[in-house]
Amino acid sequence: MLHLIWxxxxxxIAGAVAKLLMPGKDPGGWIITMVxxxxxxxxxxxxxxxxxxxxxxxxxxxxxxxxxxxxxxGIYHLYKRFSA
Numbered sequence: 001m002l003h004l005i006w007x008x009x010x011x012x013i014a015g016a017v018a019k020l021l022m023p024g025k026d027p028g029g030w031i032i033t034m035v036x037x038x039x040x041x042x043x044x045x046x047x048x049x050x051x052x053x054x055x056x057x058x059x060x061x062x063x064x065x066x067x068x069x070x071x072x073x074g075i076y077h078l079y080k081r082f083s084a
Contacts (some may be wrong), residue, residue: 018069023065024077040069041077 012030019026028036044064048054053064060068082084 007038008034010062010065010079011035011041013037014040014065018064018073021066022070022077026073027076036069036072037065039042040067040072041065042069043068070071 007060009024012034015035018040019033041064044060044067045054045058047068048058048060048064049056053062054060
């Protein structure tokens, strides 16, 4: 149970840092920010494994979580720009 709480806290921090780094209007409140950080961690882990930084069973660090969240925010901004 403590692992899940820790994951949510780190996700919230990573999502908040990504929102600070990415200019523009961003969606949602703190729950969306947390989900963004957690999804960024999954994306960061996938990218890290694809380039050989992480082995099977290893997760992304904080920096790769933020990088993944920034990539997801960039995709969101592109989608909003072309759908409007």
